[in-house]
Structures are given as structure tokens and as C-alpha cells.
Amino acid sequence: MSVATALSEAPSPDWVVDQGWAAYDAADHQVWVTLYERQKHLLPGRACDAYLRGLESLDLHRGGIPDFARINPELQRLTGWSVVAVPGLVPDEVFFKHLANRRFPAGRFIRRPDQLDYLSEPDIFHDVFGHVPMLTDPVFADYMQAYGEGGLRAGRLEQLHHLARLYWYTVEFGLMETPKGLRIYGAGIVSSKAESVFALEDPSPNRLGFNLERLMRTPYRIDDFQQTYFVIPSLEALRESTLQDFGPIYARLAGAPDIQIEDVLPTDRVFTRGTQAYARAQDAARAPAGKI
Ligand code: HBI
Ligand code: FE
Numbered sequence: 001m002s003v004a005t006a007l008s009e010a011p012s013p014d015w016v017v018d019q020g021w022a023a024y025d026a027a028d029h030q031v032w033v034t035l036y037e038r039q040k041h042l043l044p045g046r047a048c049d050a051y052l053r054g055l056e057s058l059d060l061h062r063g064g065i066p067d068f069a070r071i072n073p074e075l076q077r078l079t080g081w082s083v084v085a086v087p088g089l090v091p092d093e094v095f096f097k098h099l100a101n102r103r104f105p106a107g108r109f110i111r112r113p114d115q116l117d118y119l120s121e122p123d124i125f126h127d128v129f130g131h132v133p134m135l136t137d138p139v140f141a142d143y144m145q146a147y148g149e150g151g152l153r154a155g156r157l158e159q160l161h162h163l164a165r166l167y168w169y170t171v172e173f174g175l176m177e178t179p180k181g182l183r184i185y186g187a188g189i190v191s192s193k194a195e196s197v198f199a200l201e202d203p204s205p206n207r208l209g210f211n212l213e214r215l216m217r218t219p220y221r222i223d224d225f226q227q228t229y230f231v232i233p234s235l236e237a238l239r240e241s242t243l244q245d246f247g248p249i250y251a252r253l254a255g256a257p258d259i260q261i262e263d264v265l266p267t268d269r270v271f272t273r274g275t276q277a278y279a280r281a282q283d284a285a286r287a288p289a290g291k292i
Contacts, residue, residue: 011087015094019085019108021067028110029064035116035125035191036061042196048176048183050140050235051190054133065110066128075132079141083132088121093155099148102141104131117193120222130187131171139235140185144171146242159250162216169215170238175199175207175231182207182231182271198225204278206262207231209269212241213249217259227262227279231271 040061043052057078058071072082084098085108098105106127111119119126134140147167154163172188182200184190189199199205206228208214215230232238259265262276 011090013094014084014098015086015090015105016084017087017108019068021065021069024065024110027113031110031113031116032065032125033061034113036129038193039129039190039196042193043184043190046184046196046200047190048178048185050137051133051185054136055129057136058133060129060133065124068106071128071132075136078136079138081135081141081144083128092151092160096148096151096155099144100152101148102145104135104144106131126187126191130191133190134171134185134187137235139239143235143239143242146239147171150242150246154246154250157247157250159246159253162250162253163246165216165218165220166212168220169218169228169230170210170232173199173220173226173229174238175229176235177231177233177271185232185235195225198278199229202278203272203275205229205272205276206264206274207271208264209233209271210238210241211268213252213256214259214265214268216249216253217256219258219261221261224282225278227274227276231269 043055047055058066058074060066060071068083068085075081075083079102081102081104083106084103086105088107088109090098090105095105104127107121107123109123110125111123135144147163150163151160151167154160170186172186174184174186175189176183176185184196184199186199189195202225205226208228208230210230210232218228220226262274262279264270264273
């Protein structure tokens with residue numbers, strides 16, 4: 001991006017920019033189509049029904065990168081949410097304010113063809129393919145708004161590190177129990193080819209029942225597959241967990257130590273006790289030479 005473009009994009013208070021849909025070129029659209037086709041084959045039988053329904057109803061595969069102006073009327077009609085374009089990561093408070101007002105801020109750029117599998121900042125594929133289908137579900141839509149409201153409050157109480165874990169282990173990396181087996185609803189998983197298989201099928205990670213306070217005591221990793229996934233009984237149960245005052249929870253968390261990322265507690269509901277073989281192999285490969 002040229003300096004001139006960057007300067008003309010000095011952020012407004014809400015950081016919203018025009019998506020500039022006409023500026024995507026054929027290579028950009030091809031990246032979307034490639035990623036979309038890969039996930040389309042993997043997700044039936046792995047993603048939850050709400051996600052698959054949302055993906056269908058927004059018709060996200062038509063013509064490459066979606067134009068927000070095309071998908072917003074349907075999203076608005078279904079749950080009152082809309083997608084707005086932002087340049088990339090925005091400050092926490094800005095992010096939460098959008099969610100609290102039922103707007104999802106989505107990065108408008110798309111990864112390069114040599115970055116199909118991993119990217120540290122959320123691009124339009126992660127944000128729109130990963131997050132937006134779940135926002136067509138009325139229950140999940142309410143949960144996301146409640147999370148935004150809770151985020152604004154947690155920021156004032158200096159409890160964001162605890163609340164951010166809730167977002168991470170649900171909105172990004174959540175699994176759900178269904179009569180047909182475990183299913184994915186987390187955006188970080190459904191937008192990743194490798195993790196949509198790993199999260200459900202690999203023997204390495206723990207899969208544990210969702211417990212709000214336990215989860216908020218569990219750190220997470222941002223650089224690799226998760227070592228622990230939390231399984232919700234239903235979207236309704238997830239939404240209900242936010243219908244309480246988090247003040248007393250934060251007070252208890254202040255005196256409670258973090259739980260090791262790979263630990264399984266006697267009180268956990270265990271779907272899978274992970275071998276952690278993948279995480280150990282990765283750590284060994286990363287350890288500096290000569291160090292045991
Ligand atoms: N900005 N664009 C964008 N997308 C995010 O997911 C995001 C953000 N800013 C802050 C933020 N997330 C975190 O505060 C949350 O994950 C808790
Ligand atoms: Fe995300």
C-alpha cells in the first residue's frame with residue numbers, strides 16, 4: 001500500500017473503511033475461491049448445522065470475495081447484524097463497541113497465495129467465511145452482542161485477559177456436542193484446512209466440557225493448534241452463560257491461579273483426554289539445539 005493511500009486512511013473513531021470491493025483483482029478472488037473449495041469439502045459432517053445453514057443462506061461462494069453490500073441485507077434480515085470493513089486488527093474497545101452494536105468488523109484484505117494455511121492477522125477469509133455464517137443464527141447472534149457489551153465492561157474493570165479467553169475458546173475455537181457427535185462452530189477452526197480435521201479427529205488435544213470459570217483460567221496458544229478445546233452442549237447454553245453478572249466471577253478469578261494449558265482436572269467433563277503428542281513434538285522441534 002502506498003504512503004498516500006495509508007494517509008488517506010487515517011482511522012475514523014470506529015475504524016470503518018470502505019470495503020473497496022471493485023479493487024480486488026483476479027488473483028485475490030482466486031485465493032478466496034481456492035480456500036472456499038477446500039473448506040466446502042471438509043465441513044459437511046464436521047461443522048455444526050447453524051454454521052452450514054448460514055454459509056448456504058449467505059451464498060458466500062458466488063463470484064469470489066463477497067461484496068459486503070450484497071450479503072448485509074440478508075444478514076440484517078436474519079439477525080440484525082451487518083459486516084463492516086476495517087483495515088486489520090482494531091483496538092479492543094473499538095472492536096467490542098462494534099459487536100455490542102451488532103456490527104462485525106472484518107479485515108478487507110485477503111492473504112497472498114503463499115499464505116493459504118497460516119496468517120497472523122485476520123483477513124477477509126477468516127473474518128467472513130469463519131465468523132459471519134454463525135452470525136445468521138439468532139442465539140449465537142445474541143451471544144456475540146453480549147460478548148461485546150461484556151468486553152466494554154471488562155476493559156473498564158481490567159479483566160480483559162480473562163474475558164479474551166472466553167472469545168478464544170468459543171467464538172474462535174469452540175466445539176459443540178450434538179446427537180451426531182462433536183461439531184465445530186469456532187471461526188478459527190472452520191477457516192483452517194488442517195485444524196478443521198485436527199480439532200475433531202486428532203488424539204493429541206484435550207476435548208473438555210465447557211465451564212465458564214475453568215475456561216477463563218486456561219491460557220491459550222496463538223501460534224499453533226490448540227492443546228485443549230472446550231465443548232458446549234448447545235448454542236443456547238453458551239448464550240445463557242453470559243446472562244449473569246461477571247463481576248463476582250472476576251473477583252473469584254483474581255484469587256485463582258491459571259490452569260496449565262494441557263491439564264485435565266478431576267472436575268472436567270472429558271470427551272477426549274489428549275495424548276498431547278502433537279504439542280510435545282512441536283515443542284521439541286522448536287527447542288534450541290543443546291537444550292534438553
Ligand atoms: N480487531 N479486526 C479485529 N478483529 C478481531 O478479532 C479483534 C480485533 N481487535 C481486538 C480483538 N479482536 C480482541 O480484543 C478480541 O479477540 C478479544
Ligand atoms: Fe477471528
